[in-house]
Amino acid sequence: MTAGSWMRTLTRSSFVPILVVLVFSGIVIQQQVFLLRQRVENLEMALGVERAATRSSGSLLNPKPAQAPLVIYNRVPKTGSTSFMGVAYDLCTKNSFHVLHINTTKNSHVLSLPDQARLVHNITEWVEKRPAIYHGHLAYVDFNRFGVADPPIYINIVRRPLDRMVSYYYFLRYGDDFRPHLKRRKKGDKMTFDECVESGLQECDPKNLWLQIPFFCGHAAACWEPGNAWALEQAKHNLVHNYFLVGVTEELEDFVAILEYALPSFFKGAQQQLIDGNKGHLRKTSNKTTPSARTVVAIQSSEVWRMENEFYEFVLENFHAVKRRALVLQSNSDDEADATLTRDRVPEIMAEVGQKFHFEKIRPK
Numbered sequence: 300m301t302a303g304s305w306m307r308t309l310t311r312s313s314f315v316p317i318l319v320v321l322v323f324s325g326i327v328i329q330q331q332v333f334l335l336r337q338r339v340e341n342l343e344m345a346l347g348v349e350r351a352a353t354r355s356s357g358s359l360l361n362p363k364p365a366q367a368p369l370v371i372y373n374r375v376p377k378t379g380s381t382s383f384m385g386v387a388y389d390l391c392t393k394n395s396f397h398v399l400h401i402n403t404t405k406n407s408h409v410l411s412l413p414d415q416a417r418l419v420h421n422i423t424e425w426v427e428k429r430p431a432i433y434h435g436h437l438a439y440v441d442f443n444r445f446g447v448a449d450p451p452i453y454i455n456i457v458r459r460p461l462d463r464m465v466s467y468y469y470f471l472r473y474g475d476d477f478r479p480h481l482k483r484r485k486k487g488d489k490m491t492f493d494e495c496v497e498s499g500l501q502e503c504d505p506k507n508l509w510l511q512i513p514f515f516c517g518h519a520a521a522c523w524e525p526g527n528a529w530a531l532e533q534a535k536h537n538l539v540h541n542y543f544l545v546g547v548t549e550e551l552e553d554f555v556a557i558l559e560y561a562l563p564s565f566f567k568g569a570q571q572q573l574i575d576g577n578k579g580h581l582r583k584t585s586n587k588t589t590p591s592a593r594t595v596v597a598i599q600s601s602e603v604w605r606m607e608n609e610f611y612e613f614v615l616e617n618f619h620a621v622k623r624r625a626l627v628l629q630s631n632s633d634d635e636a637d638a639t640l641t642r643d644r645v646p647e648i649m650a651e652v653g654q655k656f657h658f659e660k661i662r663p664k
């Protein structure tokens with residue numbers, strides 16, 4: 300067979316089926332390309348809608364009116380939080396905001412990740428309960444980690460660490476004058492704090508002081524390791540960057556005064572309310588005895604106390620700076636700074652320094 304006749308045979312016998320196959324697969328490919336194009340178009344449309352939605356929910360060019368604000372007070376146990384929340388509950392009707400308690404099962408201070416997500420979702424999406432103050436014995440939850448557009452305002456109060464521990468110790472035994480008939484966990488136990496420390500009991504281990512640092516540090520594992528140096532730094536970081544205001548139990552009136560001027564939509568009238576309600580609100584742990592000098596030395600020699608105290612002092616210094624810039628005594632404004640730092644003064648309303656900025660050169664006219 301010559302080359303020419305071979306070609307002819309092939310053409311005749313195979314060309315038609317090959318052509319059919321080629322044409323058919325061409326149709327299939329075209330169809331698939333068409334479907335893919337459609338999919339891409341659908342996706343682009345969905346994306347466009349989403350982009351538009353993002354724009355309308357607040358970008359620099361097209362801002363949405365701000366949502367009513369949320370405040371979270373993740374209160375540390377035995378820091379005067381009940382007195383403070385009494386003021387908030389007294390004011391909520393007059394100042395038109397909601398107050399909600401976050402009750403965690405078994406009083407746990409930390410939540411699982413899914414539970415944090417639920418909490419963040421519920422708090423930010425519950426529009427009928429805005430504006431609101433949420434309070435609960437819960438470690439700091441970083442709302443930004445959950446992709447929330449408008450995270451709440453955090454506030455808190457800390458107390459001298461040993462005072463807080465002693466207060467808690469007696470609270471478990473004798474309760475307080477707030478709910479005197481509630482049965483406490485250690486009711487009937489007459490051991491004093493001094494005796495407890497002397498006997499080296501678990502309950503009075505300085506490790507138990509490790510509470511204010513983890514509350515400010517948050518949910519990371521290291522936050523809850525007593526003595527962890529990173530946790531102390533993180534607590535300071537959150538205090539400065541993620542808390543609006545943190546006061547101290549020892550100067551509760553000034554904390555309330557600053558809030559009255561800095562967040563008036565919630566706290567207008569709060570100072571007067573604290574004074575009026577003091578009898579009702581000041582919650583005193585019953586039968587608390589001051590620890591002996593020996594006990595104080597024993598506790599203060601621990602590393603955990605040193606770190607918790609460092610954190611407390613950091614908060615205190617920061618709070619005093621905020622106070623000096625914001626408040627004046629109404630009577631004499633000359634030595635305002637000293638006057639505001641005096642403890643045990645008679646209850647009185649503090650005035651505000653006032654606005655020290657204004658806008659100008661506003662263009663275009």
Ligand SMILES: *[C@@H]1O[C@H](CO)[C@@H](O)[C@H](O)[C@H]1NC(C)=O
Nearest residue numbers: 400401402403404405406436
């Ligand atoms: C939290 O809820 C539990 C169960 O309903 C209740 O027993 C407890 O008293 C609540 N805690 C507070 C502080 O109200």
Ligand SMILES: *[C@@H]1O[C@H](CO)[C@@H](O)[C@H](O)[C@H]1NC(C)=O
Nearest residue numbers: 416417418420421422424425
């Ligand atoms: C909280 O969120 C869950 C869904 O995660 C929802 O079922 C529930 O109704 C929400 N509760 C409130 C009070 O918004």
Ligand SMILES: *[C@@H]1O[C@H](CO)[C@@H](O)[C@H](O)[C@H]1NC(C)=O
Nearest residue numbers: 472473474487489585586587
């Ligand atoms: C408190 O202490 C006093 C005197 O030590 C005692 O008489 C009283 O019973 C104590 N109160 C309680 C609730 O145990």
